[in-house]
């Protein structure tokens with residue numbers, strides 16, 4: 001079951017073959033990320049701030065027009081994050097990136113994971129399902145992590161993953177954890193496929209001096225004082 005599920009978790013295989021960064025590319029600005037980093041962030045920007053801001057900040061970031069549908073060089077995403085934090089209130093920039101993460105997770109659910117795989121993951125025991133999902137995320141991590149080094153492991157209460165350096169967090173430089181884009185994207189997947197009560201929180205961040213951004217995935221709800229509140233609409237319906 002595990003092999004079947006892992007082998008059918010689709011990335012954009014054509015792009016993966018042509019653009020997957022090798023070891024030599026790690027850390028270089030030529031690394032690529034999925035187009036959803038731009039598409040979902042601009043959509044969230046338009047939704048939250050209006051089309052005028054979306055046009056203005058897209059131009060300031062030098063984004064291609066129209067936005068590409070194939071893998072994009074990660075510096076475009078870094079530029080977009082930079083201008084978000086330069087021109088908007090920090091809370092607005094954070095909210096846009098969090099919404100972009102949810103949008104990215106929903107896109108992956110609808111377009112990159114076949115229906116029978118979604119069903120299989122939901123039928124498995126939660127920890128086994130999380131292990132399989134985490135393995136798939138690890139294999140495709142470069143599509144959202146770009147040149148960042150990605151690690152993931154199971155823990156007694158769920159799992160954790162790390163990014164170093166996280167493109168968003170090193171770019172935002174806002175003095176507090178900034179990895180909501182990644183947390184909400186993974187949380188959307190885990191809630192839809194493993195446990196609707198799962199939560200993902202960033203517990204260490206390069207924006208506050210940590211060597212790696214570390215994200216904790218908890219399958220059971222944490223005490224309310226231990227995490228930030230997350231809007232209920234983050235719970236993603238199956239597609």
Ligand SMILES: [Zn+2]
Nearest residue numbers: 169179205213
């Ligand atoms: Zn971070």
